[in-house]
Amino acid sequence: MTDAPTKTLSLEEVKALAKSVLVSAGLDAHSSEVIADLVRMSERDGPRSHGLRLLPVYAQYLSSGYANPKAAPSIRRIAPGVLRGDGDNGFYQVAALAARAELIEMARENGIAAFTCANCHHLGALRFDTGPLAEAGLVALGVVNSLSMVVPQGGVRPVFGTNPMSFACPRPGSEPIVWDQASSMVALMDIKMAAAEGHDLPRAGGLDTDGQPSTDPNAILETRSLLPFGEHKGAAIAFLIEVLGAALAGGTLSVDNQERESFEALNIKGGTTLIAIDPSRFGNPAFNDYIARICAEIEGNGAARVPGDGRLKNRAATQVNGVSVAPDLLAQLQAL
Template identity: 30%
Template structure:
């Protein structure tokens, strides 16, 4: 496969310019570009520059209002509420980030809640950025219905991911970022495009039957990981992200792939200041993670992403030439 190698700055400039051409205001273009490039640099191409093409298509169709300017209010001293006004999910969070950090450091914790946004793509960075600022972060978001609920066969939740991050002394943050579904929808869609089957236990077809046909899965329903336990987590995420914010429930959210309506989804981010409870938190966590990985062979999530991003900062990222051309020329 032909590839193009870019520095992270070049990749950011490429995406920023493309988003502006497709009608995004400057703030939105910067936020979308930064999110896509970060995911690509962390070795997650499915939610990196290839997914950035979905943002461009959504800008063209109106699923993202490129001119939208998020309205941010403070319902309480430690709560930040953003109305994305049918725009992208990232600008409101980016604008409120420094305030969220300083508020958490002052009060011990702070909450960012958002409604009326397009889907946010990779959720992990919302929590990881807080960990990089020395905070413990937890994030949850919803989207259009793709996932069957406990005991059901029809989609009622999105993949409803949950992310958690914590600062680690002298190393990348601990980062847990996982969907409530057995796999991410973008993985199923990619398999459908490439004509590949999917593993058993990932999805149902439109009639509610288990399927390994990715095309049938796209028009059916994803399955939760761990059965009812995963479905219950999806419901919890739904309450945190859509319920608290006043955003659309997944059942009421329009598609993020077609049509001209914003899915109007929600986002919940909690920031906790561990240093107010234990000044040595990040050092103790580093030692514990070292013990877990060294003596007990435990995989520590987040470390590989951190190493991959450090390498990308030095060597750049390589993306399919077709993706590059579609962003550059679109």
């Protein structure tokens, strides 16, 4: 017996499919456009665990009543360099897009500015919020806390979420440098995708039922106990994000997920913070030269590469060849 062949979709077909699923789930036209484009870019650049495979989760948020399908986020300036958002129980990316122009203006005016947002849902890659700021010539840092499933080093129960962070900065003469990563050894969606595809993780990403580090994605999903990257160092980063995300924004702490459980949702309504810095206001006129030098020291240095540049190769390939979608996933999405 052979596996059913995959189907190749163009990136525009990916976006159209995503938008049709979101609209069918009740999401309004504007939010559907925003989220569908994020799905397209995730399939384009990778990791694809943040693309089409997230659509059933988005749909569940909407169909269960956990997320507001017609959210109208509100944003107000509460200090010269601080914007505060309320997502109206919608998706964070919609609120972040609404705040982007004013955040950029504030950073150029003050040298540094921040946007915090609560009462919102976040699924997907943070780099699509930091990247546009780098394209505008700014340095950006974004964080969001998430459902507790990461065990602190030496602990016996999860305290932190996978708590991702993203960094971006302009690069003279080339695409901005943009990367994001979870505070866990492996992102949750990568574990779920490995389980769906029937293979182990390349390295131990969580604990099994005996409390031992494991590469078995099904065992990790059963315990929902992930390992932080770099042991105590990754746990410290997860703590930092819990403070910069939940505490500053007033979002739900990673351990407080009773509401999520009642809706059988994947994630909590965590807090997000996006910081924008204008390097031209920080007193070093040679900033771009520094960035170029750092990159030059990495490029051609064995197999090393500038963080995030692997996705640029993926982008070039998928823009030409499209993306291959597994038949079971395609059938699931078409049924939605």
